[in-house]
Amino acid sequence: MKGCKYGIIRQGMRICVCLLLAAACSHDDGPAGAVAAREKDCEVSVAVTLDAPLLRGMGDPGAPPEEDAAEWDRLDLFLVYDWGMVLQHTLTSGQLEAGNPNTFNAFAGKLKGLYGVAYKTVAGAAAVTASSEEEVKGLRTANLGGMAVGDKLDYMLSLSSGKVLPSDAYPMEIKKDATNEFRVRLTRLITKVDVQWDVQDAYESGGYTRVKMNGIEFFGLDSGLFFPENETRSLPDISAGSQVDGIYTTAYVADAPVSQRNGRTYFYTFPGVANKLRFVVDYSTEGTPSGHKTYVAVFKDKLERSTWHKVNFTVKGNTFTGSGGITLTPSVAVTDY
Numbered sequence: 001m002k003g004c005k006y007g008i009i010r011q012g013m014r015i016c017v018c019l020l021l022a023a024a025c026s027h028d029d030g031p032a033g034a035v036a037a038r039e040k041d042c043e044v045s046v047a048v049t050l051d052a053p054l055l056r057g058m059g060d061p062g063a064p065p066e067e068d069a070a071e072w073d074r075l076d077l078f079l080v081y082d083w084g085m086v087l088q089h090t091l092t093s094g095q096l097e098a099g100n101p102n103t104f105n106a107f108a109g110k111l112k113g114l115y116g117v118a119y120k121t122v123a124g125a126a127a128v129t130a131s132s133e134e135e136v137k138g139l140r141t142a143n144l145g146g147m148a149v150g151d152k153l154d155y156m157l158s159l160s161s162g163k164v165l166p167s168d169a170y171p172m173e174i175k176k177d178a179t180n181e182f183r184v185r186l187t188r189l190i191t192k193v194d195v196q197w198d199v200q201d202a203y204e205s206g207g208y209t210r211v212k213m214n215g216i217e218f219f220g221l222d223s224g225l226f227f228p229e230n231e232t233r234s235l236p237d238i239s240a241g242s243q244v245d246g247i248y249t250t251a252y253v254a255d256a257p258v259s260q261r262n263g264r265t266y267f268y269t270f271p272g273v274a275n276k277l278r279f280v281v282d283y284s285t286e287g288t289p290s291g292h293k294t295y296v297a298v299f300k301d302k303l304e305r306s307t308w309h310k311v312n313f314t315v316k317g318n319t320f321t322g323s324g325g326i327t328l329t330p331s332v333a334v335t336d337y
Helices: 002-026 064-069 093-098 133-137 149-158 257-261
Strands: 042-051 074-081 086-092 102-106 109-119 160-164 180-188 191-198 210-221 247-253 262-269 276-284 291-299 308-316 319-323 326-330
Touching (some): 074 093, 074 133, 086 093, 109 133, 149 262, 210 262, 247 262, 257 262, 276 308, 291 308
Parallel strands (some): 042 180
Antiparallel strands (some): 074 109, 160 180, 191 262, 291 326, 308 319
16 A cells, blocks of 8 residues: 555656646747737728819810819728838728728737828739838839820829828827827829920021921839839930830820921829920021931929929020920930931
8 A cells, every 4th residue: 555655646746747847838829039919909090181183284285174083993001010010901982982081900009100092993003012111111103104005194193192100299109999090191193294385486587497396205204102202213314315114205296287386285294203305396497408406305303293394495596495494405416216
């Protein structure tokens, strides 16, 4: 019995040791210092205001109905947390109309910012997505070169973006079981360049026997940043007819007798760069029976979002002049492109 008693005690000790080991294992959920998975257990309401002003000026030939449309169908909100995480929440235009402010679940924590972008979904334009603060700041529109001609203008006119950042007066922190309300205003992204030309006065000087506008090319980015204040790219030299990947060109051809002497047209473009235009003028003088001159107009400053710019190009006497915040320089003489 004594041996049996000791055997029972030894067995009991083994059982106790096993129980202790099992208890230790049950509390080992991961490596030391591991953080428990966060849950989206906070309710957040975001009120969205879309500001899409008409990009028109006095006498602007643009059509107001199409500019006023700004028909977006997808809106992406990005909550950037101070620990590096980004929560993306997507809405359709119908969902926002049904409830604005829009309410959804989010993580608790302090925000470094709330960003929003709106756009129209068209063929060739991928949905916007970002998973870091850097990616959010670098969100870029779809490439115009990958879209059908009929979709490009609709897509550009639909683009809007905006952000709100925390401050001492406006701390941005999401708390559980609290009222978490934010507001963000999205502003139209694109800008408009209105070009007017007049070569009629050249005839009155007697210096020219023939003058006509051959064509106008406008150079801009093929895709723009939704937050153009972060744009670092610039346009290349286009004086010799060069073309570079990532650059979008749209052209106006003066193929009517009236437009060859004077006229007006306009272009839409992404902000963030100093855009360029190239004019080709055909002329004849007593000494030059068949002359072709190319002029390049470069904006002195980067164009800002949602703005209207007027450029004037005039031929008088033996001079070509331009105005409207541009630097106009003669390029190489060309006979054709």
